[in-house]
Amino acid sequence: MIRLEDVTKWYDGRAVLDHVSLHLEPGMLWGLIGPAASGKSVLLKVVCGLIRPDEGRVIVDQRDITKDKESDIMETRRKFGMLFQNNALFDFMTVGENVAFPIYWGSDIEPDRLRSLSVKRLQDVGLSGSEDKVPSELSGGMKKRVGIARATIADPKIVIYDEPTAGLDPVTTSKIYDLLRNLQQRNESTVLAVSSDVQAIRGFVEHIAVIHQGRILYNGPERELDSCADPVVHQFIRGDADGPL
Amino acid sequence: MVQQNTQNGWKPIEDEGFWRRIPRRIGVSTLDAGKAAATLLWVLYRTVIGTVRGKRPKGEVLRQMEQVGNKSLLFVTVTIGFLGMVLVFQVCLQIEKITGDMSQVGPEFIKGMVHAFVPSLTAMMLATRVGAGIAAEIGSMMVTEQIDALRMCGVDPIDYLVVPRFIASLVMTLVLSVYATAISILAGALMAYTSYHVNPVMFFVFDKVTPGDAVIGVTKCLAFGAAIPVVSGYCGLTTRGGSEGVGSATTRAVINSSLAVIILDFIISAAGYYLLQSRGL
Numbered sequence: 378m379i380r381l382e383d384v385t386k387w388y389d390g391r392a393v394l395d396h397v398s399l400h401l402e403p404g405m406l407w408g409l410i411g412p413a414a415s416g417k418s419v420l421l422k423v424v425c426g427l428i429r430p431d432e433g434r435v436i437v438d439q440r441d442i443t444k445d446k447e448s449d450i451m452e453t454r455r456k457f458g459m460l461f462q463n464n465a466l467f468d469f470m471t472v473g474e475n476v477a478f479p480i481y482w483g484s485d486i487e488p489d490r491l492r493s494l495s496v497k498r499l500q501d502v503g504l505s506g507s508e509d510k511v512p513s514e515l516s517g518g519m520k521k522r523v524g525i526a527r528a529t530i531a532d533p534k535i536v537i538y539d540e541p542t543a544g545l546d547p548v549t550t551s552k553i554y555d556l557l558r559n560l561q562q563r564n565e566s567t568v569l570a571v572s573s574d575v576q577a578i579r580g581f582v583e584h585i586a587v588i589h590q591g592r593i594l595y596n597g598p599e600r601e602l603d604s605c606a607d608p609v610v611h612q613f614i615r616g617d618a619d620g621p622l
Numbered sequence: 623m624v625q626q627n628t629q630n631g632w633k634p635i636e637d638e639g640f641w642r643r644i645p646r647r648i649g650v651s652t653l654d655a656g657k658a659a660a661t662l663l664w665v666l667y668r669t670v671i672g673t674v675r676g677k678r679p680k681g682e683v684l685r686q687m688e689q690v691g692n693k694s695l696l697f698v699t700v701t702i703g704f705l706g707m708v709l710v711f712q713v714c715l716q717i718e719k720i721t722g723d724m725s726q727v728g729p730e731f732i733k734g735m736v737h738a739f740v741p742s743l744t745a746m747m748l749a750t751r752v753g754a755g756i757a758a759e760i761g762s763m764m765v766t767e768q769i770d771a772l773r774m775c776g777v778d779p780i781d782y783l784v785v786p787r788f789i790a791s792l793v794m795t796l797v798l799s800v801y802a803t804a805i806s807i808l809a810g811a812l813m814a815y816t817s818y819h820v821n822p823v824m825f826f827v828f829d830k831v832t833p834g835d836a837v838i839g840v841t842k843c844l845a846f847g848a849a850i851p852v853v854s855g856y857c858g859l860t861t862r863g864g865s866e867g868v869g870s871a872t873t874r875a876v877i878n879s880s881l882a883v884i885i886l887d888f889i890i891s892a893a894g895y896y897l898l899q900s901r902g903l
């Protein structure tokens with residue numbers, strides 16, 4: 378479904394992604410962990426065509442999007458929903474308009490139906506009655522939920538969550554992961570999730586990858602992660618202060 | 623390098639690295655400038671295409687017209703009013719010293735206003751007010767990933783953000799310039815009458831304004847009105863980093879749109895003079 382072949386991306390003379398190769402099957406729950414600034418967000422944006430890699434190929438459903446024109450990539454992106462690291466809610470719209478936006482633009486659904494769909498989706502994420510608020514009135518956890526509602530309203534085949542629980546308390550964190558799990562089971566979507574909260578994400582995904590300085594150090598089943606021999610991986614998942622990191 | 627020099631008994635030249643780096647720096651800056659120019663032209667091209675056949679949010683053009691037009695009204699009135707008065711006062715002052723015949727001040731003032739002063743002054747004001755607004759808005763959307771979110775929803779940020787501002791600015795620069803011409807004439811007439819007892823009727827004689835002047839004036843308004851949102855939109859869309867990046871994008875937008883206005887003013891004035899005015903049009 379998604380395949381990355383030797384993807385490399387340079388920023389300011391530094392390889393932020395360094396020959397990354399991946400393969401994701403449909404319906405997979407895939408997690409990506411790694412220290413700050415290791416290239417996680419860049420990798421997610423490369424997958425959905427927001428960033429063009431300098432080398433290598435990104436193949437989504439047999440289509441190489443690295444050579445596509447922006448308008449063709451736009452078409453491929455319909456398969457994706459994305460929660461951004463900073464939520465990226467449109468601050469000039471209400472919460473309801475934000476959630477409805479992916480299905481509003483380019484379609485001719487009537488406003489009433491649009492509104493009921495967005496109210497419904499806000500209920501699913503536990504935010505009924507917030508549709509007329511503006512994003513600046515919401516707490517961090519509520520913004521994440523709105524972001525999740527917007528990422529999933531079009532029932533995309535692939536959902537990308539960039540740090541869905543960053544800065545949230547443990548209770549909210551586990552509620553958010555429950556929500557993501559429910560949404561995934563309902564839509565049978567493929568999920569790519571990034572987190573720096575290693576324990577929480579390990580409870581959510583089946584497959585996990587570890588990235589460090591743009592290189593994938595581990596990519597495999599979640600339960601075999603502990604037996605990975607790489608010292609960086611070892612230190613990172615145990616959270617030790619001493620080590621190569 | 624430095625070590626070798628010391629071994630040979632030379633004094634190490636501190637600036638050697640700097641001077642050596644110059645050719646490379648020039649090369650890199652030229653490349654960067656070339657890339658920037660290419661991106662700017664691409665934004666212009668995409669904006670024009672988007673204006674012709676893009677999809678834009680409902681009611682956005684009207685909202686932007688209000689932003690560009692109505693909200694600049696007071697600023698334009700005050701600035702153009704005072705500038706008109708100062709200009710007329712200075713001209714009368716000089717004429718009084720030479721011939722003392724003030725009968726032609728009004729018609730000549732109107733001519734100058736129409737083809738030269740009003741379009742560029744109005745555009746300079748819009749470059750600061752509107753240009754800064756566009757760059758700050760788009761730039762902050764850029765650093766908060768809202769632009770990426772738009773692209774994820776299948777929206778072209780140029781169609782969605784730049785095109786409505788482009789259309790609004792194109793129309794409103796022209797409208798505001800017509801309005802500013804009227805204000806400058808009124809202010810000029812008032813000043814000439816109160817200070818030098820020039821008959822105010824002379825400020826409503828449009829004899830000296832040729833069709834060429836009007837063509838040049840309108841061309842300038844359209845060119846400036848197009849340049850400001852495109853240049854500022856480009857600055858906004860190339861914002862990098864956090865709030866600091868938004869600040870520098872805003873500054874770049876004001877400086878570059880003002881520069882664009884001045885350069886276009888020069889080009890259109892020169893072309894207008896050779897093509898129209900020198901032939902008596």
Ligand SMILES: Nc1ncnc2c1ncn2[C@@H]1O[C@H](COP(=O)(O)OP(=O)(O)O)[C@@H](O)[C@H]1O
Pocket residue numbers: 388389393411412413414415416417418419420862
């Ligand atoms: N647009 C950009 N321009 C320059 N450098 C960038 C850009 N985007 C990301 N980077 C750099 O790439 C590195 C990885 O960034 P990112 O993927 O956001 O890290 P993280 O793993 O924390 O999500 C960082 O060092 C960042 O500075």
Ligand SMILES: [Mg+2]
Pocket residue numbers: 417418419462539
């Ligand atoms: Mg990140």
